[in-house]
Amino acid sequence: MDRVKHISASLFWPMVLCASLAACPFAQAKSPADGASNPPQGMTTDVPGALPGIHLVSPVPNGQWLLPAGDYANTRYSPLSQINTKNVENLKPVGVMSIGIPHGFEGQPLVVGSTLYVVTPFPNDLIALDLTKPGFPKKWTFQPHPDIRAEGVACCDIVNRGAVYADGKIIYNTLDDNTVAVDANTGKLDWKTQIGTIKLGETITMAPLAVKNIVYVGISGGELGVRGRLTALDVNSGKILWKAWNTGSDADVRIGPDFHPYYKKDQGKDLGITTWNPGQWKIGGAPIWGWLSYDPELNLIYYGTGNPGVWNPDMRPGSNHWSCTIWARDPATGMAKWAYQVVPHDSWDYDEIMEGVLVDMPWKGKERKLMLRPSRTGFMLVLDRQTGELLSADPYVPVNWAKDFNLKTGIPDIDPAKRAHFGKYTMDICPSSTGGKDFIPSAFSPKTGYLYIPAHNTCMDYMGVAVNYIAGTPYLGASVRMYPGPGGYHGDLVAWDVQHQKKVWDIKDAVMPVYAGVLATGGDLVFYGTLEGWFRAVDDKTGKILWQFKTGSGIIGDPITFTGPDGKQYVAVYSGIGGWMGAAAFPSMSTDDPYAGLGAFGAMRNVKSITSPGAALYVFSL
Numbered sequence: 298m299d300r301v302k303h304i305s306a307s308l309f310w311p312m313v314l315c316a317s318l319a320a321c322p323f324a325q326a327k328s329p330a331d332g333a334s335n336p337p338q339g340m341t342t343d344v345p346g347a348l349p350g351i352h353l354v355s356p357v358p359n360g361q362w363l364l365p366a367g368d369y370a371n372t373r374y375s376p377l378s379q380i381n382t383k384n385v386e387n388l389k390p391v392g393v394m395s396i397g398i399p400h401g402f403e404g405q406p407l408v409v410g411s412t413l414y415v416v417t418p419f420p421n422d423l424i425a426l427d428l429t430k431p432g433f434p435k436k437w438t439f440q441p442h443p444d445i446r447a448e449g450v451a452c453c454d455i456v457n458r459g460a461v462y463a464d465g466k467i468i469y470n471t472l473d474d475n476t477v478a479v480d481a482n483t484g485k486l487d488w489k490t491q492i493g494t495i496k497l498g499e500t501i502t503m504a505p506l507a508v509k510n511i512v513y514v515g516i517s518g519g520e521l522g523v524r525g526r527l528t529a530l531d532v533n534s535g536k537i538l539w540k541a542w543n544t545g546s547d548a549d550v551r552i553g554p555d556f557h558p559y560y561k562k563d564q565g566k567d568l569g570i571t572t573w574n575p576g577q578w579k580i581g582g583a584p585i586w587g588w589l590s591y592d593p594e595l596n597l598i599y600y601g602t603g604n605p606g607v608w609n610p611d612m613r614p615g616s617n618h619w620s621c622t623i624w625a626r627d628p629a630t631g632m633a634k635w636a637y638q639v640v641p642h643d644s645w646d647y648d649e650i651m652e653g654v655l656v657d658m659p660w661k662g663k664e665r666k667l668m669l670r671p672s673r674t675g676f677m678l679v680l681d682r683q684t685g686e687l688l689s690a691d692p693y694v695p696v697n698w699a700k701d702f703n704l705k706t707g708i709p710d711i712d713p714a715k716r717a718h719f720g721k722y723t724m725d726i727c728p729s730s731t732g733g734k735d736f737i738p739s740a741f742s743p744k745t746g747y748l749y750i751p752a753h754n755t756c757m758d759y760m761g762v763a764v765n766y767i768a769g770t771p772y773l774g775a776s777v778r779m780y781p782g783p784g785g786y787h788g789d790l791v792a793w794d795v796q797h798q799k800k801v802w803d804i805k806d807a808v809m810p811v812y813a814g815v816l817a818t819g820g821d822l823v824f825y826g827t828l829e830g831w832f833r834a835v836d837d838k839t840g841k842i843l844w845q846f847k848t849g850s851g852i853i854g855d856p857i858t859f860t861g862p863d864g865k866q867y868v869a870v871y872s873g874i875g876g877w878m879g880a881a882a883f884p885s886m887s888t889d890d891p892y893a894g895l896g897a898f899g900a901m902r903n904v905k906s907i908t909s910p911g912a913a914l915y916v917f918s919l
Contacts, residue, residue: 339363339408339860344376345819347743350664352657354592360860362408363462365504366738367857369591370655373740374817375858379866381820384919385834385844388868392433392916394426399883399910401875404459404504405814405855406914407467409481411862412436413869414467415914419448419455421471423479426914429862433916437484443473444495450769451500452520453877453895458736459855463507463532470501476514476530488535492516492528498769499523506589507532508598508628515585519603519648520895522580522772525620527600529631541631543583543602543619544569550619551626556633559685560707563636568618577613580766582606583620587650587736591628592666595683598628599668601639601649608646609761609774611719616641621649623670625685635685637707639672644717645698645759646730646775647673652738654748655682659796669795671739671750673732674709676702677793691798693791694733694752695782698726717775719761729757729779731810731878731897738855740815740823745837747801749823750791753810754782755900777896787900790815790825792840802840808903810878814855816868824868826852828879830908832870832915848872850911851904853879865918873912874904883910 336342339361342353355369359376366373380388396402400418407414413433415424423439448455451472460469466478466487474493479486492514493499498521505514512530516523525543530536542549547556550569558564565571570578583602590599605613605620621640626633639649654669660679668682675696679689690702690709698716699709717723737751757779764774781787788806793799806827813826823837828851834844854871861867874882881888881901891899 337363340368341376344743348746350659351743351746353743354594354655354657358859361410362406362857362859365405365459365461365506366588366652369593371588371590371652371738372654372656373738373815373855374742376819377858377860377866378819380818380822380868380919382822382836382843385820385822387919388834388844388917390846390915391867391918394433394914396873396912396914398912400873400912401454401456401879402854402871402873402912403456403876404871405857406869407460407462408857408859409462412481414460416457416460416469418457418875418912419443419472421457421469423460423467423469423484425484439479439484439486441471441475441477443471443475446495447473447500450495450498450521451502452517454875454880456502456876458502459504461505461507461512463512466532468505468507468512470503470505470514472500472502474499474501474516476505476512476535478535490530490535490537496769497523503586506591506598508591511538511628513589513598515600517584517586519582519584519606520771520773521769522606522766523582523584524579525582525584525602527585527631539631541626541633542569543585543622544573544578544581546570550633551631552633556635558635558637560637562616562641562706562708563618563638572615572618574614580606580772581613581617581620583622585650588652588738590653590655592655592682595666596628597625597634597682599623599625599653599655599682601651601653603648603650604643604646607764607772607774609719609764610642610644610717611761612774617643621647623649623653623680623685625682637680637685637687639678640674640709645726647732649673650736651734654739654741656741658746660688669741669748671734671748673734674699675728675733679795689798693750693793693800694754694789695727695784696733717759717761722758722760724758725756726759727756727782728753729755729900730777730895731755731779735812735877737812737853738814740817742817742837744819744821746795747837748793748795749815749817750793751811751813751815751825752789752791754784754787754789755779755810756782757896773895776892778891779896779900780891781900788827804835804840804842808907812876812878813852816856816858818858824856824870826854826856826870826872828852828874828904828908830872846917848915849913850874851879851882851908867916867918869914869916871912871914874908874910879904882908
């Protein structure tokens with residue numbers, strides 16, 4: 298049977314503090330783009346108890362939560378310590394808000410002053426909640442009314458990964474390819490800019506990032522033959538300033554004389570064209586739908602690109618630059634400084650859109666400017682973020698598609714028996730296309746030096762199949778079946794010692810992947826959620842579970858912490874199962890077919906007996 302038609306028919310694809318800002322203590326909060334030397338209110342560079350030699354790249358949230366990850370470095374760390382290992386057992390819910398949308402609730406809220414902001418799954422409403430009143434009632438709701446046709450185009454659920462605060466605006470993306478800026482005080486639309494085209498299969502699910510006067514946005518649609526790119530917008534007007542494509546000529550990709558990739562394989566003219574068969578680069582995927590980071594001292598933005606299109610690797614011979622690539626760019630001009638393609642000629646859907654966690658710390662006896670990337674490949678990658686040199690690559694989950702990475706060439710040592718091809722099933726590839734982890738973000742604590750990774754242990758069988766490109770329709774070209782990996786567990790929260798390149802503790806989940814983001818705090822705690830719906834606080838040094846609360850649905854959101862107008866510390870998280878793997882819980886989805894949901898539903902056949910859809914915001918305090 299033609300599995301591509303079968304997947305399309307599975308019904309998976311159609312998802313596939315004070316009363317006003319002016320009066321509150323944080324009313325003058327600015328976009329946190331001035332760097333470590335001048336942190337805005339509610340952010341700090343002071344981390345009591347930080348290990349010697351660890352240097353914060355940008356201010357971290359210390360009362361507010363203004364950026365998707367809390368800070369530019371993607372640490373998802375806050376030094377708030379009122380809630381700590383000694384009293385977290387007394388944590389209780391103090392506010393619950395039902396959103397009423399039975400789809401995946403990804404991303405995280407923002408907190409600016411005494412207002413908490415929620416961006417919902419499609420239709421992407423922005424809800425402002427008043428933190429000064431009991432139960433946190435609504436202040437206002439902004440409704441962007443996105444084009445309903447976007448629901449039928451989006452791959453892997455109709456999710457949204459949140460907003461960014463900049464210059465008095467809440468800025469976020471809608472599924473139908475628009476970026477909107479909303480007045481943070483009044484809820485009125487300031488500007489709206491169209492970034493992509495639904496008819497071409499383009500949607501937007503990612504959270505934007507704002508640096509000084511520029512907002513950065515990528516698109517989704519790697520399974521529909523889009524051509525990925527980063528778009529820069531003016532914060533004040535929404536005007537498009539430039540675009541940096543991920544395939545095409547050097548001019549399109551914004552490669553010039555200052556481009557200095559570390560590895561020879563990434564050097565050469567117009568690799569975005571010459572490493573593809575003729576014309577394929579025009580529908581070559583490589584979208585940007587994950588997390589961006591920024592180093593104020595080096596003045597560079599970083600991000601990764603997604604898989605090449607089509608999934609059948611034999612239809613696109615060559616290394617397929619610049620898919621599965623990590624980029625460093627000048628934030629003002631978009632001109633590339635370096636790039637590192639992690640997986641040349643990807644045969645497994647190993648998107649490299651994960652978070653790049655930026656930290657300065659000792660590395661093999663020398664202070665280095667590092668980028669930590671728990672890659673979808675299953676390898677924990679550590680790079681020099683000044684040059685793009687790969688310093689280490691160690692498995693953090695069971696891996697067999699490659700033995701390791703050659704640090705001199707930057708090329709993975711691939712097992713030929715695990716490379717997928719047309720017309721023949723390659724069996725038992727680990728990890729699966731969902732990766733050692735998916736987009737779900739890690740957290741880093743400067744007090745422990747550990748990166749806390751929400752991981753999967755999922756493997757797959759994979760075969761390339763024939764497929765034709767029709768704009769705006771699935772362009773997959775693969776038959777995939779996924780299942781839990783070796784070792785008797787499916788998910789794993791991993792504490793990774795960066796300096797010693799090893800796992801120090803983990804919390805295994807026998808039944809479900811770990812598919813929620815992580816938060817680390819100065820109270821020596823790590824917060825995360827499970828697909829069963831448990832929200833947990835664990836000891837950041839030992840992994841001991843100190844507290845847990847059962848929410849109404851599986852958790853795929855990312856927790857945050859903030860200080861309320863009453864001076865108390867709060868922790869907030871979204872509950873609401875969905876996303877690529879979690880969509881198997883929807884009543885309309887069948888888990889009987891292991892090839893449904895791009896193959897992911899085969900690994901999730903027990904999910905309906907464990908949890909149900911339902912989106913809600915939970916806020917906790919002592």
